[in-house]
Amino acid sequence: MNFENKRVIVTGAGSGFGAATAKLLAANGAKVIASDINLAGAEDTVGIIQQAGGTAKPIRTDVREASDMEAMVNLAISEFGGLDIVINNAGLGHKAVPMHELSEADYDLVFNTNTKSIFWSVKYSVPELIKSGGGVIVNVASIGAKRPRPLGVAYNGSKGAVATMTRALASELARHKIRVNAVCPLASETGFFKTTGVDKLSDKLRDHMIKEVPLRRLTDPSDVANSIAFLASEQATFLTGILLDVDGGKGI
Numbered sequence: 001m002n003f004e005n006k007r008v009i010v011t012g013a014g015s016g017f018g019a020a021t022a023k024l025l026a027a028n029g030a031k032v033i034a035s036d037i038n039l040a041g042a043e044d045t046v047g048i049i050q051q052a053g054g055t056a057k058p059i060r061t062d063v064r065e066a067s068d069m070e071a072m073v074n075l076a077i078s079e080f081g082g083l084d085i086v087i088n089n090a091g092l093g094h095k096a097v098p099m100h101e102l103s104e105a106d107y108d109l110v111f112n113t114n115t116k117s118i119f120w121s122v123k124y125s126v127p128e129l130i131k132s133g134g135g136v137i138v139n140v141a142s143i144g145a146k147r148p149r150p151l152g153v154a155y156n157g158s159k160g161a162v163a164t165m166t167r168a169l170a171s172e173l174a175r176h177k178i179r180v181n182a183v184c185p186l187a188s189e190t191g192f193f194k195t196t197g198v199d200k201l202s203d204k205l206r207d208h209m210i211k212e213v214p215l216r217r218l219t220d221p222s223d224v225a226n227s228i229a230f231l232a233s234e235q236a237t238f239l240t241g242i243l244l245d246v247d248g249g250k251g252i
């Protein structure tokens, strides 16, 4: 896959899937805006990319905030002269509780971070993609969007909205030559788990989770990065509205 001269934004690029994706795209020639609410994380990712000879700029962005999202897109324009690819990856979970025990604050945090972020991203990035003559958006949903389970109802609902918006946007933006796809990953031991109240997976819980996965492991960030890169690449020019399971068969 060749991303030479492609100008890319990755949100949540300071950790986990976003960091792996930013590094992979940059290693294949992309110029990357690495955005994260955690600036130190974004700077770490950029440092690694630059050390390897790649091009990247960090920015602190809260994906819930319109002004931050506008500034993120503006940085791509001022640094790289435009925008070709947007990876909407930033997101989080909530404490694993039944929905009737979830607080309104946690519900709002999850929906604003995982779902309203897509609205802001589209609002500011799509006009730039249109100016570029087309482009690609890849959203990070979750296998929970398709195969929801207990104790994550609001999270799964937020990712279900991401999945539906992905397909709706794919149909809306095709006339501008903008493809819109999503990946639906299975659990991965990234920073995400901390947001669900689990500091570290116990061996017992990990073994239990792995037993339910046909390919007998959890997701590695490289699995997600490789799938995002494929969907964003020239090899996928006829793919839009795809919700690609990255789950070792768990969703079957």
Ligand SMILES: NC(=O)c1ccc[n+]([C@@H]2O[C@H](COP(=O)([O-])OP(=O)(O)OC[C@H]3O[C@@H](n4cnc5c(N)ncnc54)[C@H](O)[C@@H]3O)[C@@H](O)[C@H]2O)c1
Pocket (backbone or CB within 6 Å): 011, 012, 013, 014, 015, 016, 017, 018, 035, 036, 037, 038, 041, 061, 062, 063, 064, 089, 090, 091, 092, 093, 113, 140, 141, 142, 143, 184, 185, 186, 187, 188, 189, 190, 191, 192, 193
């Ligand atoms: N790890 C999993 O089990 C899993 C499974 C399926 C989907 N996902 C999704 O993958 C995406 C990436 O998660 P991850 O697993 O890499 O977790 P992670 O915690 O390692 O990375 C998420 C990044 O998003 C950033 N972030 C959080 N809130 C933000 C905000 N308001 N604005 C900007 N950045 C913000 C965090 O600082 C962090 O760097 C998320 O959308 C998550 O819901 C994760």
